[in-house]
Structure formats: structure tokens, C-alpha cells
Amino acid sequence: MIALLDERFAMIYGAFKTLAGILSLGTIFSGAFSHAWCPVDVVIVSGRIEDAPRKGIIRVQLVYPKQKQKMGESGEVTVEGGSFRIQIPFLTQSRAPVLIGTLLEKCDRKPETVVVTLVEADQEGEREYDRVSLHLARNFKMADPSAYALRSAILLHGPPSVLPIR
Numbered sequence: 001m002i003a004l005l006d007e008r009f010a011m012i013y014g015a016f017k018t019l020a021g022i023l024s025l026g027t028i029f030s031g032a033f034s035h036a037w038c039p040v041d042v043v044i045v046s047g048r049i050e051d052a053p054r055k056g057i058i059r060v061q062l063v064y065p066k067q068k069q070k071m072g073e074s075g076e077v078t079v080e081g082g083s084f085r086i087q088i089p090f091l092t093q094s095r096a097p098v099l100i101g102t103l104l105e106k107c108d109r110k111p112e113t114v115v116v117t118l119v120e121a122d123q124e125g126e127r128e129y130d131r132v133s134l135h136l137a138r139n140f141k142m143a144d145p146s147a148y149a150l151r152s153a154i155l156l157h158g159p160p161s162v163l164p165i166r
Contacts, residue, residue, distance in 0.1 A: 038093035038107035041146045043136070045116055046085040047154035051161045053120035053129065058084045058156075062111035072111060079118075088114075110148075111136055118156040130156040 045060050056079035062072040077086040094109035118130040132154055134140070143149035 038091060038109075039146055040089050041092055041110065041148065043088045043090065043111065043114055043140070044085070044143065044147055044149040045088070045114060045134075045154070046083070046150060047116075047156060048083040049079055049118060049156045049158055050082075051158040052079050052082045053118075053127075053158045055120050055122060056129075056158060057119050057121055058086060059117045059119060060086055060088050061115040061117075062088055062090055063113040063115060064109070065112040114140070116154060116156070118158060120158075129158050132156065 043060070043062060045058075049056060049058075057076050058079060059074065059076045061074040063070055064072050073088050073090045075086055075088045077084055090109070090111065092107045092109050094106045112135070114134045114136060116132050116134065117128060119126045119128050134150070134154070136148060139151055140148040141151050
């Protein structure tokens, strides 16, 4: 009888140990592949437009130095009252984690250049009026630990206004 109880206890203990091992491995690997640990930073671009077009749009494109696809995140905002402000978030993860969790994960990805374009959209298509390329290291400062803001607002030029002849 005691031998039978010892055998049952050994079977239950073995099954419990196996289940605990499987759950532990599942927890480890689900953490390794389910999400990134690198932060999301943001580039903040603001400025004003001289002679703003009626249907003006500001388009911002982040450009990266060492990637197969150099163009990165982008966004656009409608011009209102001759000024604009736009935030473009980007993931800082430059390499996927190797093995488990954050082992060998790199979080140093950041754009090299920020391209700001003023366009006007109408029935005929889009017309580009002005474009400026800003270097992240020279033209931006850290506003907080996760935000790059322009050192000074930029000025873009729309179509020249036509003044009546007197």
C-alpha cells in the first residue's frame, strides 16, 4: 500500500514538474518575442509659413543613415493660420533581440535628417512650394529624454502673393 502511494506521489510530482517547466519556458519565450523594450522617441517640428497656400499641407519625413530603406516614419498636418506643429514618433530599436528578452537588443536608432515639405493639394494634384532638410544633430535639441525639438522654428515660403498694380 505504501509502495502504491509512493508511486502515485512520484507520478503526480513528475507531472507537476513537467508542467511547471513548460509554463516557465512559455513565459520566457513569450516575453522574448512579443514586444520590444526599446522606447519610442518623437521628433517635434514647428514653424510658420509666409504666404501660406489655401490648402497647404506640411509633410515631414524621417531619413535614416544605415538602413536598407532609408526613408522612415512620416506624417503630415494641414496648415492653419500660417503656422504648424507636428510630432513624428519613431521606434529606437535598431536590432531585434537575440535569444531571450532584451539580450543583445540595441536601442540606438534615430533619424539623421528630417525633411519638411510645404505642398498644396488641389484637383490637379500636388504642388511643392518649399522644402528644407534639417540635420538632427545640428538643428534639434533634446526637449526631454524622449523628444527632439527644433532649436528654432523654421520659416517656409508659399506661393508669392500677387499684389494689385496701382
